[in-house]
Amino acid sequence: MRLSIVIIILLSVASCKSPEARYPVSQNSGSYIDESVERNKEMIAKEEDYIKQVMGEDTDTEFLTSADGFWYYYNNKSTDSTNTETPEFGDIVIFDYSISTIEGEPIYAEGEKATREYAMDKEKLFTGLRQGLKLMKEGETVTFLFPSHKAFGYYGDQDRIGSNVPITAKVTLREIKESDTKN
Structure with missing residues (x-):
C-alpha cells in the first residue's frame, strides 16, 4: 500500500512539470525558395531563347516586342486613321482567338x-491575352507569342495545355464597347 502511495506521489510531482518546447529536426534558411527562383529564371530564359529562335527562322514577319514580356505581329492592322481607340479598364471587348504551340501546331x-x-481587367483571363488585348484596335488580328508565365503557367489550362508551355495565340478584336463608368 505504501508503495502505491509513493508511486502516486511521484507521478503527480512528475506531471506538474511544465511542457518543454520541441525544436525542429532540421532548419531551412530559405534556400528552397532561392533554388526555385533560380530554376524559374533559367526556365524563362530557355523559353524566351527558343521563341526568339523560332522568330528568327520566320524572316518574312515583323515581330514586335511588348513592354510586358511577349512578342507579337499584326496579321491585319487597322489602317483607318479614325480608329485609334484601344480597350481600357472596364470596357467590354468581343474577340475570337485560337491557340497553338510556338511551332504552329493547333491546340484550340x-x-x-x-x-x-x-x-x-474585371474578369479572369490569362495574363498575356489580357495585356495583348490592350494593344489592339477594333477589327485588328494579332498573333501573340507568349512564354509560359504569360500564358497558363505551371498549371496549364487543366485540359490541353500542359505545365509551363509557351503558346501562340491568334486574336481578332471584333468590337470595343466603352464602359458606362468613364468620365
Missing part, C-alpha cells in the same frame, strides 16, 4: 473557342 483551332465577351 480557329472557331473551336467561342467568341468571347470580356470586361477588361
Whole structure:
C-alpha cells in the first residue's frame, strides 16, 4: 500500500512539470525558395531563347516586342486613321482567338473557342491575352507569342495545355464597347 502511495506521489510531482518546447529536426534558411527562383529564371530564359529562335527562322514577319514580356505581329492592322481607340479598364471587348504551340501546331483551332465577351481587367483571363488585348484596335488580328508565365503557367489550362508551355495565340478584336463608368 505504501508503495502505491509513493508511486502516486511521484507521478503527480512528475506531471506538474511544465511542457518543454520541441525544436525542429532540421532548419531551412530559405534556400528552397532561392533554388526555385533560380530554376524559374533559367526556365524563362530557355523559353524566351527558343521563341526568339523560332522568330528568327520566320524572316518574312515583323515581330514586335511588348513592354510586358511577349512578342507579337499584326496579321491585319487597322489602317483607318479614325480608329485609334484601344480597350481600357472596364470596357467590354468581343474577340475570337485560337491557340497553338510556338511551332504552329493547333491546340484550340480557329472557331473551336467561342467568341468571347470580356470586361477588361474585371474578369479572369490569362495574363498575356489580357495585356495583348490592350494593344489592339477594333477589327485588328494579332498573333501573340507568349512564354509560359504569360500564358497558363505551371498549371496549364487543366485540359490541353500542359505545365509551363509557351503558346501562340491568334486574336481578332471584333468590337470595343466603352464602359458606362468613364468620365
